[in-house]
Amino acid sequence: MGKMKEKENNCPLKTEEITKCPECGSKCLICDYGKAEIYCADCGMVIDEKIVDLGPEWRAFDPGQAAAKARTGAPMTYRIHDKGLSTVISSGSGRSSGEYKLQKWQRRTHIVSTTERSFIFALSEIDRMASALKLPVNIREAASILYREAMDKRLIRGRSIEGITTALLYITCRQYGVSRTLEEMRDVSRVGEKEISRARKFLIRDLDLKVSPASPVDYIPRFCSELGLNDSIRQKAIEITIKAEEAELTNGRGPIGIAAAAIYIAAIAGGVWRKQREISKITGVTEVTIRNRCREL
């Protein structure tokens, strides 16, 4: 049995009532011990995190106490350019009021530089692309944090923001085990594949990121659901892939081609039949490559 199944079964965090992803309905849930969270292998949605206790740690015995003890303000988030800590001065009073003067002051100082302006743009781009790819908030957060880091290390100046943000999202997806293909990234980005690859390369180098090469397993759940294949076939395809990896049949091969072939074989074995053409269209590799991988498997 594959790694994933093992993880699922032994996962101490997985409670009985969580069986499928509330976001996309996929039943392929992964338990990440390192981060102590359960997330969907299909869309990456974090379903359960046990590290963070969202409830108050204090007890209130009457409403007055509750009001006094409650912390103020929205939770801090990295996806807002000043981490959500700024105070916005409300509008509404006349020119002469003190409020107006404060507003004027805020306008002048709040967005201080073009650097900050471009940071705001970058965050909105990360959000836009992540939405288009149906990526969950935790991945957007991670990409935003990396962008801030890149900014602190002065890696942005002189390069295209679009390239950097796309590459960061691409990297983060892989780190979370919900890999997207370069083609999919390009489709939602405003720059080409070359630019994305270039940015990716230097970001990994200069931010000292650890990105393991993509595993075919990362692609299988999503491709299966796009092909309308059921859970048993998905599981079968994952098994085939893991066996292939153990037999070192995957060395030097493109992971997407392997995933495509594994799905093709698993579908036939499971009594469902999908044309090579269909799989080729969804996965973005040619029928010839699917055939070649099939032969090897």
Add this chain to the structure above:
DNA sequence: AAGACGAAAGTGGTTGA
């Protein structure tokens, strides 16, 4: 007739001198 198969040539990226 549709789909699968596989050979051959072309393409773009990686690697090592």
Add this chain to the structure above:
DNA sequence: TCAACAACTTTCGTCTT
């Protein structure tokens, strides 16, 4: 910087159901 190289794609004729 350039050539060698492997993986992948494109194209196309043939085989199978």
